[in-house]
Amino acid sequence: MDWTMFFVVTTFALYIGIAIWAKAGSTDDFYVAGHDVHPTVNGMATAADWMSAASFLSMAGLIAFLGYGGSVYLMGWTGGYVLLAVLLAPFLREFGKFTVPDFVGDRYYSNAARLIAVLCALFVSFTYIAGQMKGVGVAFSSFLGVDFNLGILIGMGIVFVYATFGGMKGVTYTQVAQYCVLIFAYTVPAIFMSMIITGNPIPQLGFIGNAAGEDVAMLDKLNKTVTDLGFLEYTSTNKSMFDVFAITGALMFGTAGLPHVIIRFFTVSSAKNARVSAGWALVFIALLYTTAPAVGAFARINFIDSVNEATYIQDGVDYEAEAAAIAADGGKPVPQWYKTWEKTGLLSYDDKNGDGIMQYRGPNAPDGIENEVVPNRDIxxxxxxQIANLPGWVIGLVVAGGLAAALSTAAGLLMVISSAVSHDLCRRTFFPEMNDSTELLVARFAAAGAVVAAGLLGIFAGQLGFVAQVVAFAFGLAAASLFPIIFLGIFWKRMNKEGAIASMVFGLVSTFAYIYYFKFGGGTPDQYLFGVSPEGIGFVFMWAAGALGIVTALVTAPPPQDIQDLVEDIRVPGTRQPHGEADAGMAPMPAE
Incomplete structure (x- = not known):
């Protein structure tokens, strides 16, 4: 606990100090960090923004317990970032509009389209941020000994300081620090565990190598262990191939429509630097994403070895004395880490046969014993x-890393929400005469209000599922509502405002209704459309929304000629002037 407090307090002090140092003095600083962030620095900040609590906390946990079925998150998010970096980011940067609603409003020459894009961005961002705040609650609830909801409130306070004071400038440099914390926190314990389980200090190689001291592949050993307990093979899945494909697609195309990632490419000075920044971000992201499969496999092995067939020690009993007595009698006591996490409500044990021995089994256990241990994958x-008995400083470091991952993405999302309210709704739509200082004040108030709403959503997110699943819903909404009109807005000059509005409305409403029905409305898996789960339905509706937009555009009037010329121009880097007048408070984009 001492190490945990040290790392958490130290990193929080660092974040707040950076926010004070980088306090935004203009809307240019607040929204896009003055357009002067170095591409390498921005790549690191983008990686932190991108690697949320879902990546740090939940993805490896899902891979650990779903095996191959959990790899959809790994494949979808990795492929999605490549798609965004190559297909959309440079052209959006060339267009010169730093928010998705601003791009939509100008590209589709319509305030109505802008307002609908704001609504889509808010839906996506608030759904995404719910997962981040849930991750904050998970981290705080165990290691600081506070209630889950109180943990979220503490996280809200920290984000409030550096998001409202520093704006995007403060968030950018805070995210650089958070990346350093989270990547070190993720890889150090992975190296320890790889050495223990495989004898190889490189987790990526240990994952595909042999178990330590044995002439058998680590994955083969894990497959045998889980099938002996009645689970599916670790390297297989019970999801249909189309559902796996749909979830991967929703995560990929949803990434390309995420406003908080897109806005990061406007903090650099040009489209060329946006490409360089994207390349660096991919390098920094790969450090964690190539480690995650190994972490998931090691977690499953350690959990089984630690818990299964252990004698449970009741609360109120002297743990140390009871554990020593059980061990002296040749038994295995329930580990201390389990007792610690059990207090959070994220682990449960039901002694169904009354023997006091913890039976961890799958649904098809050969010995017919029922499962008695239910773990939450997010932990x-x-x-x-703790499971691997690593040093206390490693445990503290991991907690600080998990909080860094959740808070960095939460801050990026808050900037999207703030800019959507202050810039897209107020200055660009309802109050065009608003001056720069007033807009900055509104932006700060909007960020503060968003922090409060995010905390409430984080508390509610505990009912939705695991962090990665909550976040997957946000990606589905982005894929169906925003990706089609961004993609068509860049690559098809015939796309018009009527098509964009029809596409966004259909994508948002259909995807949200499907998710709501199957999560809260009583829908059952046998009713899934084409067998696609709520996590993947955004991919299906994305194609339908895009088709509807194209058909609508073809049967209505084409866009004005200047808009069609603009679409041609943005695909040739450095050849266009900023579209129309530069936004108030925003410097025109320099040519490369």
């Missing part, structure tokens, strides 16, 4: 160092 990156 396993945080719990891994």
């Amino acid at each position: 396993f990156v945080l719990a891994n160092p």
Whole structure:
């Protein structure tokens, strides 16, 4: 606990100090960090923005317990970032509009389209941020000994300071620090565990190598272990191939429509630097994403070895004395880490046969014993160092890393929400005469209000599912509502405002209704459309929304000629002047 407090307090002080140092003095600083962030620095900040609590806390946990089925998150998010970096980011940067609604409003020459894009961005951002705040609650609830909801409130306070004071300038440099914290926190315990389980200090190689001291592949050993307990093979899945494809697609194309990632490419000085920044971000992201499969496999092995067939020690009993007595009698006591996490409500044990022995089994256990142990997948990156009996400083470091991952993405999302309210709604739509200082004040108030709403959503997110699943819903909404009109707005000059509005409305409403029905409305898996789960339905509706937009555009009037010329121009870097007048408070984009 001492190490945990040290790392958490130290990193929080660092974040707040950076925010004070980088306090935004203009809307240019607040929204896009003055357009002067170095591409390498921006790549690191983008990686932190991108690698949320879902990546740090939940993805490895899902891979640990779903095996191959959990790899959809890894494949979808990795492929999605490549798609965004190559296909959309440079052209959006060339267009010169730093928010998605601003791009939509100008590209589709319509305030109505802008307002609908704002609504889509807010839906996506608030759904995404709910998962981040849930991750903050998970981290705080165990290691600081506070209630889950109180943990979220503490996280809200920290984000409030550096998002409202520093704006995008403060958030950018804070995210650089958070990346350093989270990547170190993720890889150090992975190296320890790889050495213990495989004898190889490189987790990526240990994952595909042999178990330590044995002439058998680590994955083969894991497959045998889980099938002996009645689970599916680790390297297989019970999801249909189309559902796996749909979830991967929703995560990929949803990435390309995420406003908080897109806005990061406007903090650099040109479209060329946006490409360089995207390349650096991919390098920084790869450090974690190539480690995650190994972390997931090691977590599953450690959990089984640690819990299964252990004698449970009741609360109120002297743990140390009871554990020593059980061990002296040749038994295995329930580990201390389990008792610690059990207090959070994120682990449960039901002694169904009354023997006091913890039976961890799958649905097809050969011995016919029922499962008695139910773990929450979100805890396993945080719990891994404890399960593996790693040093206390490693445990504290991992907690700080998990909080860094959640807070960095939450801050990026808050900037999207703030800019949508202050810039797209107020200055660009309802109050065009608003001056720069007033807009900055509104932006700060909007960020503060968004922090409060985010905390409430984080508390509510506990009912939705695991962090990665909550975040997957945001990606589905982005894929169906925003990706089609961004893609068509760049690559098809015939796309018009009527098509964009029809596409966004259909994509948002259909995807949200499907998710709501199957999560809260009583829908059952046998009713899934084409067998696609709520996590993947955004991919299906994305194609339908795009088709509807194209058909609508073809049967209505084409866009004005200047808009069609603009679409031609943005695909040739450095050849266009900023479209129309530069936004108030925003410097025109320099040519490369």
